[in-house]
Amino acid sequence: MVLEFLRRGSNDGGFDHIVAKAVSMLGDARHSFDLATLALLTDSDPTEVSEDIWATDRRINEAEQQLRAELIVHVAVHGTADIGSVMGFTLLLKKIERIGDQAKNILEIAENGPGLSDAVRNDDLRTERQTVSAMFAEAGELLGDADASEAAVDDFAERAHVMTTDLQNRIDELMNSDRPGREVIPLAFYHRFVRRIVANLAGVVRTSAEPVHHLDEVDDTDD
């Protein structure tokens, strides 16, 4: 670590490293989401992916903890000049950490329920799964690009908003459905967790562009 001191770096006080690590955390969260949804929406055995998802979640949690410590170090060393960015990063890391938890929640539905491989409109669910999975990559790109345009961020946020509204409508529909509980409950839970994941991805992208949101843009997801 003394050599670490003597080495001259070109990064801007650790933020580049934090962004890179956050993008890697998003990659891990996507991995968990892909595995958990695969277990729920297909006939594959959830126990086969369980260990991988838990290990990935631990990795995400450890990275979040380490980066939070590094942000505190940044403030201790540089003072409060970057406090807006530091607060933004703290929020952003927490959102990624939550996505890891929500992927775990989806795995729990697969482990404890009947699964959704035979659900009505299963093909649509699988398509939606691929769309959400691609949004992880897109969020990572926007997060990693310090010059990301406001239009790109807005476009992502708008698509996320449309998707979360649609998911909420489907949840409301299921809540009032006459179909059997063992059919609608896992589906409603699944929609709920996907909705939260999409909202958190939108939060990550929005926070990367604007560390402290305006009041009218605050994510109202109760996660």
Next chain:
Amino acid sequence: MSSRQLRTTELPTAVRAIVVLGLIYLFLIGVSSLETGIKIMGEDTQERLFSAASNPVAALCIGVLGTVLVQSSSASTSIIVGLVASGAIGVDGAVPMIMGANIGTTVTNTLVSLGHIRQSNEFRRAFAAATVHDFFNVLAVAILLPIELLFGTISGIAQWISERLVGAEGTEWKSPVKAWVKEPVSVLQDLWESFGSSNTLHGILMVVTGLVIVLSALTLITRNMRTLVADQVERSVNALLSRGGGAIALLLGLVITIAVQSSSITTSILIPLAGAGVISLRNAYPVTLGANVGTTITALLASLAASSPEALTVALAHTTFNVAGILLLYVLPFFRDVPIRAAELLADTAVERRSSAVAYVAFVFIVLPLIGVVVLG
């Protein structure tokens, strides 16, 4: 994150580095002016001003108070080096002052820790991390000052090194740095001479000028160096967090402090980290010890602008004292936990009764040294 690109430093690194070199030169001019001013005052004035330093405990208290006043042991020890170089005080009187400066410098991070006073757990950790430095320095003084007074061990070792480097005490040391600063000091001397013929007034003006230059230059050196090495400090502290404490942490504290020329900066960075639970007390402790040794570089630098070997001896005594303290209280396993346990105990008390934390700072850093100076000086 758009704002992550907004942080800029006003000066390019190369320009800032040149500014720092200029400030170091200014600092050396300040030390030399101080030495010259005291010499001009004459022996009678010197005797009246510095008679209190003849009692070692009073000298210790002067060291504490002086450092608390300027909030920098680098500044106070440089001034002490200047006083020794002028002959106003001897090495025997200066060594306790230097030890006092070591205690006084810990007030800064203790004050920083008081900023966490509203959150119990955070305050407990922050206050313990701050006061472990206090306890180490107080214990080091409690053990090494009597040894120094009885056997002259610290000053003896420093003198032995000094003799090998620049010659025996009482001789004139032709420091090349002294020659570099001679011209600007002469200009200052001529300037103040034109204000009056009294040696005392002339001397006072030179001393005040020297003090202002030393304190301003050191403040600006620290500020600029902090900006210059901030990213390196951040990276190395992150490395410390992932790899733990020990000898490497001690070395890191030493390197950071040499770079920023202030142990207070190094130790104060640790306080919010300790408060947030990011760094443990045991890992923060060796960093503060490294900072103790690192801060002695400033007095060594100041001694280069002095003409007497005694100035270097005192600067080396500062380093020797801190290294001896580490050997005694950190390397020996029996003593290693004593400052940590004492700091934890004090932190528990401070959390239970917050006013005791404020009382502790006032008593240790102001009341006690004041009593020492008034009664023994």
